[in-house]
Amino acid sequence: MTQSRAHEDRLEILLDAANRAVALYDVPEASKATLHNLSENATYRIEAPDGRRWALRIHREGYQSRQAIASELAWAVDLRRSGVVTTPNPLPGRDGNLIQHIAHPQLMGPRNAVLFDWENGKEPAITDDLAGSMEALGEIAARMHVHARQWPRPSWFTRHSWDFDSALGENRPHWGRWREGVGMDREKEQVFQRTVDLIGRRLTAYGMGRERFGLIHSDLRLANLLVDGQTVKVIDFDDCGFSWYMYDAASPVSFYEHEPQVPELIENWKTGYRKVLPLAKEDEAEIPTFVMLRRILLVAWVASHIEAEFPKSLGAGYTDGSLALCEDYLRRFS
Incomplete structure (x- = not known):
């Protein structure tokens, strides 16, 4: 068969x-x-x-x-x-x-x-005018972060941790190994490895203190949002877990990290976030690191879910398209 x-x-x-x-x-x-x-x-x-x-x-x-x-x-x-x-x-x-x-x-x-x-609403598309939705999402993310810090979790509460090792590490990463990405070869792997190493160094320096690391949705991509009039709803908490709060700034641009409007969309997200919480310079400075981490994590996800239609449609092109992002990240932050 x-x-x-x-x-x-x-x-x-x-x-x-x-x-x-x-x-x-x-x-x-x-x-x-x-x-x-x-x-x-x-x-x-x-x-x-x-x-x-x-x-x-x-x-x-x-x-x-x-x-x-x-x-x-x-x-x-x-x-x-x-x-x-x-x-x-x-x-x-x-x-x-x-x-x-x-x-x-x-x-x-x-x-x-x-x-x-059933929740009514329309999944936003990257081709839509997303400025308002991204600002609303930033505000929602900040409110969720406030709630997560204050909420008395049940004693039996258990969720994944989305730290560096469980995302990009070699020992049982949740979504598979990035080096098994579709179309990966030795030359690409070297660039990816340098990027992964740099991400690891920066996140080690950034740290996992309570003000930076906690319970988050972790998959706030466009497919998990519903826009219903002026309301932005959040669905699919299946990947919620413990990670850096600023990871929630990266997931909204999942699969579209290479699009030219992404920097402006992230600025919209930050505007909304600041309506609820201050955004420290150190947090803001690492958002590109979380965008890059998410992109490489999704290279692994595509490979480990290649039987489904959407990952299959991305295939090797998503791996290839990540190279330019890796090279840009290395130039900016090495």
């Missing part, structure tokens, strides 16, 4: 599992699932005959534990209840639990799943 055929078969199995999951929730039996997004997890739009909609997330096997998922939901729910930002509202199953197990005879084991109320 080809890799492509195996991928298609897996999607069919997951879709069948999503349709079976309707019985676990208080939604009409005739509701149907349609694949909405495939990334770390598979997200489905569940639509009832009367037009009501929900979002069902089926978790990737082995990526997040049940306790880690419960931790994610606890933070996102408190952000919503506290009025910090609009986040998706999770719904309990018929048994009262927010996290359900979806079993299927062709899956190796049951998958964790969460159903959310």
Whole structure:
């Protein structure tokens, strides 16, 4: 069986599992699932005959534990209840639990799943006029950082740490090894290695003190935002964890780091952030480092998720396009 055929078969199995999951929730039996997004997890739009909609997330096997998922939901729910930002509202199953197990005879084991109320809004595109959205996002990020510092986390709270080693290190990085990027060769690897080494040195000097490192969303890219009128909503907390606060300034330009409008968009983000929190010169100075770290992390992500359509569409071109960014970063900060 080809890799492509195996991928298609897996999607069919997951879709069948999503349709079976309707019985676990208080939604009409005739509701149907349609694949909405495939990334770390598979997200489905569940639509009832009367037009009501929900979002069902089926978790990737082995990526997040049940306790880690419960931790994610606890933070996102408190952000919503506290009025910090609009986040998706999770719904309990018929048994009262927010996290359900979806079993299927062709899956190796049951998958964790969460159903959310459907959030209206439009995912912004890099070709849109993003100045206002980026400023709003900077303000939201700062409010989330304030909340994270003050929120009394449950004793059982557990989430990934997105430090240097878990992002770009050699020992079990969360999204794979950057040196296995699609189209990577020896010459490219040397440039990437110099960049990774420089990032490591700068982040070691920057440090991980409480004022710089804490609980963040960590994946505030355009695909995880919904613009609904004047409101910017934040979705998909699946990668939330402990990292540098300024990493949240880099993730909004994910996959578009090379675009000419990026410096101005980051300035818009900083304007919004300063409405809530001061931005120290040391923090501002390292934003390019976090943009570069994120770009190389995504080179690894593309390679480790190459079976999905979006990573496949980026392929070796994303690795090649990162070289100029690496060289520019080395010139500016070596």
